Amino acid sequence: MTEIFLPDDRYFDPASRNVALHLYDQVKDLPLVCPHGHVDPRLFSDPNYQFGTPTELFIIPDHYIFRMLYAQGIALEDLAVPRADGGPVEQDHRKIWQLFADNFYLFRGTPTGIWLNYSFRNVFGITEKLTSDTAQSIYDQIADQLTKPEFRPRALFDQFNVEVLTTTDAATDSLEHHKAIQESGWKGNILPTFRPDAVVNLDTAGWHNHIKALGERVGKEINSYKVFIEALEDRRAFFKSMGATATDHAALSPYTTDLGDQQADVIFQRALRGEATAEDAAQFTGHMLMQMARMSVEDGLVMQLHPGSYRNHNKALFDRFGPDKGADIPVALEYTRNMLPLLSKYGSDPRYSLILFTLDETTYGREMAPLAGHYPAVKLGPPWWFFDSLNGMAYFFDKVMETAGIYNTAGFNDDTRAFTSIPARHDVWRRAAANWVAGLHVRGIVDEEDAEAMVHDLSYGLAKKAYKFA
């Protein structure tokens, strides 16, 4: 039997390992600040929530996992990924787990492999490496743990030492689960985040339904751009009253523009009539990003923007299984010209704060670091999605920090729906940060005093400050 390989000094360069370990030791037990993520608030509103089978916990909902199996020719049906038409998929969770274990070698050297091994060993106490031979025994062990009270989400929340966890919620969300959590007396700090993509991006599937739902939330028919804007302001105020400190915005491109109210309404009316073009949608999204900045100036919510994902690239797969099935592919991005209108208007306003993400690493040093190193409002979010990895972090540090300095960045966020992977993800970041700063120290770039302060800020302080957590 082979043991899971997670040495204590992992992810550190041998040449600066001792320095890195020393720095890491100072931050490894700090509380986790989780300002951007996709954990379902139901996990915490129901004190007795259970995760289901190991397959339900680790495989079926996680497109990081099943896309890798799909890429090797395994059908999503065989992994029990639900079909859009409700048609039959594999029901035997042990069989799926075996298939996963048989192919676990695919994750060698990947962040997903790292997170899984961490979760297996450090959350569930598994010691053997997952292989074809150990698959069923490990399934049994995890299944057994999941029945215990200490594996309920609230118990894990405390055990993980989470200081604050934010969810991501549609503009139309009732936040009923957040209300239930707040009213339950449980002390876990779970905050909503306002994400209005579905009503702001005119090309969203089911946009009319989302607009209708928005109208119902605010008690008005959304029949004009003016009412639409008022409804969004109304919802932001509600989210803020529920503890939100931030908004979140996806877009294919970081294009911004100010159409003016009249032209914005012309496009909005076309959309209401079902006549908006692709160009209308792009223009309107660019305009609404400016509006969201304007509202942030007024209400103080931190604005997050993460462009660059071409969603649902595999059309046949989308038709069969719907969105978020591991088929979103990045595109090249341009920030300098696209963000000029927004940044010229709001970028130096002390009331405004904008956290930028990217899926195009070429923009780190060329555009994002120079923007963050100039505009007071701009901070850079951590390496995102495919780049939430050891190499992704090392590259981010190397490309961004010399120009922006670490104090124009926003620390780490785990951006995950997989709650049990959260400690693993923060651990990778804290080790990567300690490793990077250790490299600076052993090469004579920062002294020990600065090194310790930097790792602390990267691990804890920067995220807390950037997201305005008290």
Place this chain on the structure above:
Amino acid sequence: MTEIFLPDDRYFDPASRNVALHLYDQVKDLPLVCPHGHVDPRLFSDPNYQFGTPTELFIIPDHYIFRMLYAQGIALEDLAVPRADGGPVEQDHRKIWQLFADNFYLFRGTPTGIWLNYSFRNVFGITEKLTSDTAQSIYDQIADQLTKPEFRPRALFDQFNVEVLTTTDAATDSLEHHKAIQESGWKGNILPTFRPDAVVNLDTAGWHNHIKALGERVGKEINSYKVFIEALEDRRAFFKSMGATATDHAALSPYTTDLGDQQADVIFQRALRGEATAEDAAQFTGHMLMQMARMSVEDGLVMQLHPGSYRNHNKALFDRFGPDKGADIPVALEYTRNMLPLLSKYGSDPRYSLILFTLDETTYGREMAPLAGHYPAVKLGPPWWFFDSLNGMAYFFDKVMETAGIYNTAGFNDDTRAFTSIPARHDVWRRAAANWVAGLHVRGIVDEEDAEAMVHDLSYGLAKKAYKFA
């Protein structure tokens, strides 16, 4: 006298050198799998083929070499590169060799320098470093070796331990040399590859002649798109019967589109009349890539696509010396949108296999790894051309593997017309792979068992599987 510098533990990071050496030792003697290259099959059809002078072997045919001398102001005429008009060039091969040796310092730190030193020492037994002083002595030693039977291509093929070597052949090629090899009784496994660029890309110089030749091969006049497609299918079947397992396609961009038969024929007819525009050519290439995918689904040939080279950038040089003179310059590439039509249609088909290359490293992590990490049909070829180097490989591993995993890549190929450089190129790859995996191991990312399997797969198994060699 200075010796050639090729220490046994070369290319390994000092901090993980012992681990890397251990991993490398396990793969260094594995047979060479060479699934993509440009060696002339004549080398093997004639059992008594001789390479000529050292200058004919190393300098005159190799644009990697002479472009570096040209960049420093040395005329190609002075290096005996043949002129398109057949005009006079330098005839004294010893003088050319001396000029090469005088400028050998230009190759310091370059892959070409590495390959040359390996070939000199490990293939030809030279021990002294090439300098102005040693030039003539080394010329003598190589010239002497080249007269010996053990330096005939077939003998070297065996000595190099080549398991399979593929050539690259025009759609119109008779494959007569492959036939001769197969009929000769010699056991060397030399397979053709179907590369139809010259008939598929309408802007190819001499396209009409290539179409005429294609017609002659299939015994029909190629007077319509329909006949053209049939001719290509016919030729693919012939190549397959001759042992081909793959096709190969160059394009300036990875743009794909489905024009439909009617529109394809309209453009094809314009081309036959000599009236096709640049836009016609781009559209037709994009359409034919889809057709090639369709044929691959049907006949099982693996499809290779390597876009991004702006050919013959230096117009005056092209007029004087023709193509392939070291003046091809890469351009930026976009895969996500360009390949959407092809991948949506064929990317999940279990019968289809597509190996993608790039000359734009920015696409590794942004587009190619996400595509390969999702679509079952897509595998990534190794770092290509300018990136077939130690840094190119290290960057490829770092940018691709975390997202795609190594099992969505296709191992190594040497892509060379310089037969005697083949062992050097595979040795660099095997060392680079061992070094990368050793880095993963000493940083606690993969255990020893996985590390050994990964280096074996990268060095041998992945290429064999991706190219469907039995």
Place this chain on the structure above:
Amino acid sequence: MTEIFLPDDRYFDPASRNVALHLYDQVKDLPLVCPHGHVDPRLFSDPNYQFGTPTELFIIPDHYIFRMLYAQGIALEDLAVPRADGGPVEQDHRKIWQLFADNFYLFRGTPTGIWLNYSFRNVFGITEKLTSDTAQSIYDQIADQLTKPEFRPRALFDQFNVEVLTTTDAATDSLEHHKAIQESGWKGNILPTFRPDAVVNLDTAGWHNHIKALGERVGKEINSYKVFIEALEDRRAFFKSMGATATDHAALSPYTTDLGDQQADVIFQRALRGEATAEDAAQFTGHMLMQMARMSVEDGLVMQLHPGSYRNHNKALFDRFGPDKGADIPVALEYTRNMLPLLSKYGSDPRYSLILFTLDETTYGREMAPLAGHYPAVKLGPPWWFFDSLNGMAYFFDKVMETAGIYNTAGFNDDTRAFTSIPARHDVWRRAAANWVAGLHVRGIVDEEDAEAMVHDLSYGLAKKAYKFA
């Protein structure tokens, strides 16, 4: 009290530190060759020039410094940056210095931090780290030094061991300070560089005034393209007579085109009438780059081109403070197609020399190294601006050198207006070069003899040769 952290073996990778130190020791005392910079020649024309207060020396004129403070919300007025309208700004230089010291932690891990610490300790003899507590004491020490004769620019020039320093001068400049220097009998080698951007780029603010000034310099009204060209030729000849060996050109894009004289004049006449469009300006700049190449072929001046900066991105800041306030943001660049006209015409001309820069690192390996590794005229300048840093240099070496070889690069230049930072900048380069070459040596890529030659050439020889300094 904490000491400034500048260990003797700084910036070297631990695993090859001894080799790097050995290589660095051989070049650290070589004279400084400074072929591209922005030091004001007045510093040297007046033998008694004084730098003013520490705040005037280090903060007020240096956008590398104040942009980082601005990015954290500190107003430029509070840093005494002069307003365009002459309005009031902070007058208390000690107070500004304190603010700078309070925020000096922002520069942790940045090249600016490195340069400042080097200047403090190695130029001014400060030993304590700059903090809130030490701010006033360090101010006193620097202020005291600045009163001494050995801190006059000419004395520092000798102490820094500068072999040659070039300035950057408008096409309309009288070069009176250069004349004064030459006539003064002082032996410092200060040469002008011809930078005609303000007259060549039609969209320059105040273009008509610059054209008028140009006419006054050459004693003709610039009323046609023909006269304009003659005036530029005239000025180039004057600069050359004053010792210039190079010209310098900025552009948003490296686009080149040959409009022909007639079309060039049509656009020029529109510009004279104040009717030129943005497209006119782009076309004219592209045309003038071709003209500048043509003139370089004729007069032998080395041509430098550094495209890619989107100037004055923050419009409100530009209106209030003018240009060069840390708000220039890079854009993506394309060289392969854009430079085709120029390189096809002049790129192989032995009389022509072109030094290319970039703000888009993605072009290093993809376009610039292949161009420099082919065209005899092309050399690559060092990593520029945001990339003039340890990571910027390491990345440049890794991306460029395998393809171009070091002998198609142009060594280092400091590109600074901060004269007292010049030794710091060259020291970083020499250490980075030694570190990179040491890495090649310990990994068995270059032998000791080659390693020593490479570091010497990178530190000294390449710049001297590329800029044709005798």
